[in-house]
Amino acid sequence: MNAVPVRPEVAVVGAGPAGMAAACSLAESGVEVLVLDEQPAPGGQVYREVEKVHEQRPEDLAALGTQYRAGLELVRRFRHSGAGYLPRTSVWEITAASEPELAIGTLHDGAAQMLYPRHIILATGAMERPTPFPGWTLPGVMTVGAAQTLLKTSGLMPAGRIVLAGTGPLLYLYANQLLTAGTRPEAILDTRPATSMGALASLLPALAVQPGALLRGLGWMRAVRGSIPVSSRVTALKALGDERVASVSYESAGQSHELQAELLLVHDGVIPNTWLAMAAGIQHHFDQRQACWVPDVRGVGRTSRESIAIVGDGAAIQGAEVAILQGERLAHEVLGQLRGAKGPVLPTPVEPPALRQQRLLQRFLKRYFPPSAYFQLPPDDSTIVCRCEEITAGEIRKVAALGCVGPNQAKAFTRCGMGPCMGRKCALTVSQLMAQVHDVSVEEMGHYRIRPPIRPITVGQLADMPMTGEETGSAADPPGKFASANSSSSKR
Amino acid sequence: MYRRSAAIAEPVILWFEDRKIMAAPGDSLAAALLAAGVSVFRRAPVSGAKRGPFCMIGNCFECLVEIDGQGVVQACSTEVRQGMRVYMPRGQSPGEGD
Numbered sequence: 001m002n003a004v005p006v007r008p009e010v011a012v013v014g015a016g017p018a019g020m021a022a023a024c025s026l027a028e029s030g031v032e033v034l035v036l037d038e039q040p041a042p043g044g045q046v047y048r049e050v051e052k053v054h055e056q057r058p059e060d061l062a063a064l065g066t067q068y069r070a071g072l073e074l075v076r077r078f079r080h081s082g083a084g085y086l087p088r089t090s091v092w093e094i095t096a097a098s099e100p101e102l103a104i105g106t107l108h109d110g111a112a113q114m115l116y117p118r119h120i121i122l123a124t125g126a127m128e129r130p131t132p133f134p135g136w137t138l139p140g141v142m143t144v145g146a147a148q149t150l151l152k153t154s155g156l157m158p159a160g161r162i163v164l165a166g167t168g169p170l171l172y173l174y175a176n177q178l179l180t181a182g183t184r185p186e187a188i189l190d191t192r193p194a195t196s197m198g199a200l201a202s203l204l205p206a207l208a209v210q211p212g213a214l215l216r217g218l219g220w221m222r223a224v225r226g227s228i229p230v231s232s233r234v235t236a237l238k239a240l241g242d243e244r245v246a247s248v249s250y251e252s253a254g255q256s257h258e259l260q261a262e263l264l265l266v267h268d269g270v271i272p273n274t275w276l277a278m279a280a281g282i283q284h285h286f287d288q289r290q291a292c293w294v295p296d297v298r299g300v301g302r303t304s305r306e307s308i309a310i311v312g313d314g315a316a317i318q319g320a321e322v323a324i325l326q327g328e329r330l331a332h333e334v335l336g337q338l339r340g341a342k343g344p345v346l347p348t349p350v351e352p353p354a355l356r357q358q359r360l361l362q363r364f365l366k367r368y369f370p371p372s373a374y375f376q377l378p379p380d381d382s383t384i385v386c387r388c389e390e391i392t393a394g395e396i397r398k399v400a401a402l403g404c405v406g407p408n409q410a411k412a413f414t415r416c417g418m419g420p421c422m423g424r425k426c427a428l429t430v431s432q433l434m435a436q437v438h439d440v441s442v443e444e445m446g447h448y449r450i451r452p453p454i455r456p457i458t459v460g461q462l463a464d465m466p467m468t469g470e471e472t473g474s475a476a477d478p479p480g481k482f483a484s485a486n487s488s489s490s491k492r
Numbered sequence: 493m494y495r496r497s498a499a500i501a502e503p504v505i506l507w508f509e510d511r512k513i514m515a516a517p518g519d520s521l522a523a524a525l526l527a528a529g530v531s532v533f534r535r536a537p538v539s540g541a542k543r544g545p546f547c548m549i550g551n552c553f554e555c556l557v558e559i560d561g562q563g564v565v566q567a568c569s570t571e572v573r574q575g576m577r578v579y580m581p582r583g584q585s586p587g588e589g590d
């Protein structure tokens with residue numbers, strides 16, 4: 001057991017596929033690397049609790065499928081890599097470029113601490129795209145990702161009348177997992193538009209290099225469609241109920257329908273979780289096709305800040321396989337930056353064929369499952385956009401029409417984005433709605449300014465922070481409180 | 493709304509608004525409450541509308557609850573503890589009052 005190194009060479013934020021791969025590769029090259037992660041165990045959202053499920057819940061492991069099981073190998077490698085690992089640790093700040101020293105503010109078990117790495121790798125992954133529609137704030141409406149997290153962490157299976165709505169690979173993957181486990185949702189309300197020419201054109205190259213993955217995917221879709229009624233081109237989705245969701249209404253093929261539901265699970269793909277990168281002042285741009293903000297990246301993962309790199313789904317949505325391959329390549333890039341001319345010259349490895357193949361597959365998936373128009377610009381003005389402050393699409397449109405120039409001003413006028421989630425669930429929608437009213441691009445409209453702390457932290461926690469500037473910080477923590485990746489694995 | 497795929501071997505017992513809840517060790521508080529059939533965790537501060545967990549990964553802050561001695565926390569990011577007393581938040585923001 002080690003005390004936490006206050007000045008590691010590299011700090012990695014996030015122990016998902018990208019973060020683990022980068023950390024393993026760096027640690028195996030002799031770099032002192034420390035991984036900070038919010039969860040109790042490594043894996044990120046995609047391989048969440050894979051060790052525990054493997055050990056304790058074989059039936060859930062079977063339902064979760066081969067891709068999930070594959071995560072175990074990487075988690076085991078990470079445990080043995082020698083990388084430092086701080087689970088249950090959130091990051092609330094990275095110091096600005098103008099500050100004299102690069103520092104990360106961490107919070108573990110209520111105790112705040114600053115760490116001073118030479119280099120930071122952000123591997124903060126993805127989050128589900130906001131899906132505003134009337135009634136989405138009712139209890140019993142959750143995301144598909146949330147339900148999948150409940151399955152991975154606690155073995156919870158939805159029960160009763162379940163309806164899935166939205167679209168995306170994860171929605172069909174989860175539907176298939178439910179069927180495997182013997183649970184049948186009432187319906188899938190698919191909001192995917194008609195397949196575009198672009199999707200068809202990108203199918204052949206993907207099929208040529210990744211036939212296995214695509215056929216597996218088609219296999220699920222067929223299994224799902226064979227067992228669960230699927231409504232296509234769904235719009236006008238509404239969740240209805242007084243205290244909690246009781247039914248779902250929608251339109252499909254020009255007809256209105258209503259279904260009883262006690263659990264409505266929604267999904268419309270994932271987008272990079274950019275909150276920490278934005279708070280660190282890293283430059284971003286708006287990806288028109290994916291309808292989301294992504295960091296500007298050169299090389300494998302270099303950002304507009306020399307000492308902060310970014311990799312995995314937090315850099316661009318490409319899935320776990322690409323995240324692992326890119327994590328390895330990023331480690332070489334960072335090693336080159338750290339060792340400079342003194343160290344061995346390590347060229348960034350050329351793009352392996354596996355990476356190119358995965359990219360072709362991802363390109364097809366993105367074109368086949370584009371963001372649903374219905375959720376991007378909620379047509380019904382009564383739709384709550386900012387869940388925390390209960391600000392509707394109509395109010396955002398109104399302040400924009402009255403001359404409010406951008407999201408930060410809308411915040412001041414309406415309080416949108418000022419609740420505890422700090423805009424995570426409304427930023428994208430507010431920028432898109434305002435861009436529509438002003439008839440400019442979302443890029444021009446801009447994003448909420450994101451400032452640290454990006455996680456709630458109290459004044460008391462700040463005041464109690466150990467003075468780590470003089471290398472005494474590690475002693476301020478009881479020995480054994482923090483551990484290396486290996487020793488914190490209780491039972492493996 | 494949800495059922496457990498396996499029975500709880502050694503339950504962790506806690507209270508939500510004076511209702512006894514049996515959780516499995518290692519459960520997040522949100523998972524334990526959902527598995528026990530609790531869907532309303534709090535009220536929206538503006539309208540008073542009922543709310544419950546939405547994302548389960550710490551992003552939406554819909555799962556805020558108040559724990560005795562700990563203040564307002566995100567139930568999806570808090571592990572269950574034996575004897576924990578949990579309430580719907582009484583007008584605090586996360587991080588306030590610890």
Ligand code: FES
Nearest residue numbers: 548552553555568
């Ligand atoms: S359910 Fe979203 S933060 Fe807990």
